Amino acid sequence: xxxxxxxxxxxxxxxxxxxxxxxxxxxxxxxxxxxxxxxxxxxxxxxxxxxxxxxxxxxxxxxxxxxxxxxxxxxxxxxxxxxxxxxxxxxxxxxxxxxxxxxxxxxxxxxxxxxxxxxxxxxxxxxxxxxxxxxxxxxxxxxxxxxxxxxxxxxxxxxxxxxxxxxxxxxxxxxxxxxxxxxxxxxxxxxxxxxxxxxxxxxxxxxxxxx
Amino acid sequence: xxxxxxxxxxxxxxxxxxxxxxxxxxxxxxxxxxxxxxxxxxxxxxxxxxxxxxxxxxxxxxxxxxxxxxxxxxxxxxxxxxxxxxxxxxxxxxxxxxxxxxxxxxxxxxxxxxxxxxxxxxxxxxxxxxxxxxxxxxxxxxxxxxxxxxxxxxxxxxxxxxxxxxxxxxxxxxxxxxxxxxxxxxxxxxxxxxxxxxxxxxxxxxxxxxx
Numbered sequence: 260x261x262x263x264x265x266x267x268x269x270x271x272x273x274x275x276x277x278x279x280x281x282x283x284x285x286x287x288x289x290x291x292x293x294x295x296x297x298x299x300x301x302x303x304x305x306x307x308x309x310x311x312x313x314x315x316x317x318x319x320x321x322x323x324x325x326x327x328x329x330x331x332x333x334x335x336x337x338x339x340x341x342x343x344x345x346x347x348x349x350x351x352x353x354x355x356x357x358x359x360x361x362x363x364x365x366x367x368x369x370x371x372x373x374x375x376x377x378x379x380x381x382x383x384x385x386x387x388x389x390x391x392x393x394x395x396x397x398x399x400x401x402x403x404x405x406x407x408x409x410x411x412x413x414x415x416x417x418x419x420x421x422x423x424x425x426x427x428x429x430x431x432x433x434x435x436x437x438x439x440x441x442x443x444x445x446x447x448x449x450x451x452x453x454x455x456x457x458x459x460x461x462x463x464x465x466x467x468x469x470x
Numbered sequence: 471x472x473x474x475x476x477x478x479x480x481x482x483x484x485x486x487x488x489x490x491x492x493x494x495x496x497x498x499x500x501x502x503x504x505x506x507x508x509x510x511x512x513x514x515x516x517x518x519x520x521x522x523x524x525x526x527x528x529x530x531x532x533x534x535x536x537x538x539x540x541x542x543x544x545x546x547x548x549x550x551x552x553x554x555x556x557x558x559x560x561x562x563x564x565x566x567x568x569x570x571x572x573x574x575x576x577x578x579x580x581x582x583x584x585x586x587x588x589x590x591x592x593x594x595x596x597x598x599x600x601x602x603x604x605x606x607x608x609x610x611x612x613x614x615x616x617x618x619x620x621x622x623x624x625x626x627x628x629x630x631x632x633x634x635x636x637x638x639x640x641x642x643x644x645x646x647x648x649x650x651x652x653x654x655x656x657x658x659x660x661x662x663x664x665x666x667x668x669x670x671x672x673x674x675x676x677x678x679x680x681x
Contacts, residue, residue, distance in 0.1 A: 261611040264479045269609060271472055272511040273602075293674050300671040301484040302601065305493065305618050307669040313678045321681040359670060375635075379593075383652065386594045390513065390601030391484075398480060400472040407516050407591070409663070418681075448471075458518040459570060460511040463504050467524045470532040470629075 274398050277444070279402040280336045281453030286402070287317070287341045287446055295395050302391030304384040306360045309390035310352035312438050314345040314418050315446075324417050330408030333443075336453065340404065340445035345418060346392060347440045348385030353377065385441050393444065402449030407442050414440040472562055475649045490613040490656070491547045492664030498528070498612070506606050513602035515595040517577045518570045521563035522599035523649055525556040525629050526657075535628050541619030544654075547664065551615065551656035556629060557603060558651045559596030564588065596652050604655065613660030616626050618653050625651040 263269070268275075294314050304310070316325050322338050325345075329337055337343050353367040360366055370377035393403045419438040474480070481487075503526050515521070529537050533549050536556075540548055548554050564578040571577050581588035604614045630649040 261482055261613075263610045264475070264482065268475050268479050269509060271475065272609060273606065276512065278514045289680065292678070292680060296678055298480060298484045298553075299545065300677070301487065303489045303614070303616055309672060309677075315678060315680040317680055324681075343660045355672070356537065359672070361669075382590075382593060383597045383618070386597035387601040387604075390598040391605070393514065394602070394605050395484065398483060399474045402472075405514055407594070426572070453505045458572075460518075460522060461566070461570070463507045466511070466520075466522065467503070467507055467526060469500065469503060469526040469528055470535075 271400075272394055276397050276448070277402070277457070279404045279447070279449030279453060280455070281450045282340050282402065282404075282445070282447030283450055285341065285448050286450075288373075291399065291401070292342070294399055295392070295401070298395035298398065299388065299391040300467050302388060304387060305380055306356070306363075306366045308352045308356065308359055308366075308380075308384065309388065310348040310350075310381040310382035310385045311392075312347045312349050313392070314347070316343045316345060317341065325414070328410045330410075330415065333406055333408045336404065337406075337443070337445055341447035342442045342445070344392070344446055345414060345440055346385070346389040347415075347419065347438050347445055348381045348388075349438050350377065350381055351437045352381055352384075381439075382441070389441060389444070396444075396446060400448075401446055404445035404449075405442055406445070409440075409443055411440045412427055414443075474512040477583075482611075483605055487608050488613070488660070488665055488668070490615045490658070490660030490664060491666070493551050493615075493658030494661055495655070496552065496659050498659075502610065502612070503553070505610055506603070506612070509606035509609065510599065510602040511600060515538035515598060516591055517567070518595050519563045519577075519595065520565065520570060520599065521559040521561075521592040521596045523560050524601075524603070527554045527556065528552070536625070539621045539624035539628065541621075544617055544619045546607070547615065548617075548654070548656055552669075553656070555603065555657055556625060556651055557596070557600040557655055558630065558649050558654050559592045559599075561588065561592050562648045563592055563595075573668045583680075588672065592628045592650075593652070594630035600652060600655070607655075607657060611659075612657055615660075616653055617656070620651075620654055622651045625654075
């Protein structure tokens with residue numbers, strides 16, 4: 260029988276977590292990035308096909324490659340963040356069905372036969388994994404600053420061109436434009452100075468009904 | 471300074487959490503459904519516009535309305551689950567900008583002027599909120615069985631027709647087809663008997679790179 264997590268944990272994950280715009284000058288180590296992935300990877304996805312791909316932009320050089328794609332209001336905070344994760348997804352996620360869904364690898368045919376279903380499945384599940392990423396980061400004591408204000412085409416051209424390592428490492432198939440950026444997420448140890456006032460949320464009655 | 475949650479909490483949220491196909495015969499109360507929403511509502515969304523809308527299908531009558539939309543393999547487990555949540559999103563989510571993003575309600579113009587951006591924003595953020603839902607449920611000691619195997623058009627026609635209460639309660643605007651189903655999630659207190667073997671996940675090196 261499982262129980263609710265304690266109050267402090269629920270606060271850290273949800274009730275007191277905030278979108279941070281400023282972070283302490285403290286490095287986020289390779290070890291922490293691995294711990295983060297090793298948690299988020301367990302979140303459920305359709306047929307376990309886990310389309311998310313992630314680039315952690317941490318170096319000065321990497322940040323400069325990202326800069327031209329950022330919306331004006333996101334430049335300074337992103338350049339200053341310890342890490343900016345590019346949360347992306349692989350449009351050919353279903354190539355991995357023999358490994359990830361071995362009892363019924365023919366599931367891939369659904370996506371081969373309908374590019375529209377493939378695209379919506381990649382986007383839905385890549386987004387679910389983006390949320391697992393945010394909550395796994397918070398669970399580890401990190402803070403996030405997710406954002407959509409950037410030029411996806413520029414990020415994709417710079418970080419996901421043909422034949423780059425990320426593509427090769429997964430399937431050895433090289434197809435232009437298979438990996439698409441979804442959203443960006445600054446990552447680090449948040450500082451209160453950059454916080455905006457907490458915004459309102461809709462009530463249960465407005466969002467939910469029970470039938 | 472925040473710290474990592476303890477091992478048991480990380481296990482419950484991620485490492486030992488599973489997609490359940492069978493649940494104990496134990497009711498999920500109104501109070502628990504409210505607690506779940508009151509956690510998940512805090513998860514971040516673009517411009518705080520929170521497009522997710524949820525129908526908790528709990529009654530026998532509600533389940534029968536859902537039945538014709540379910541893929542064959544999902545019928546029995548869904549009919550037997552204590553609750554099936556329809557995770558949906560409101561395509562007119564930006565109508566709420568004056569309340570949810572009051573310092574810059576003009577953000578709504580971005581979506582009014584580009585139906586394509588509105589649609590992708592609703593789908594991305596509605597999916598993020600779907601993942602917040604799953605992890606909030608697990609945080610409260612509940613178990614989930616999320617699934618995409620159903621006919622979205624049938625669910626929308628049955629649960630989100632014109633002028634239904636869910637729409638009125640939010641904005642008083644009644645436009646056909648504003649609310650669209652995203653995925654379904656069975657909810658309850660999981661029983662091990664329905665579990666499939668744990669499937670593989672991709673390694674850090676396959677999914678991530680650090681630049």
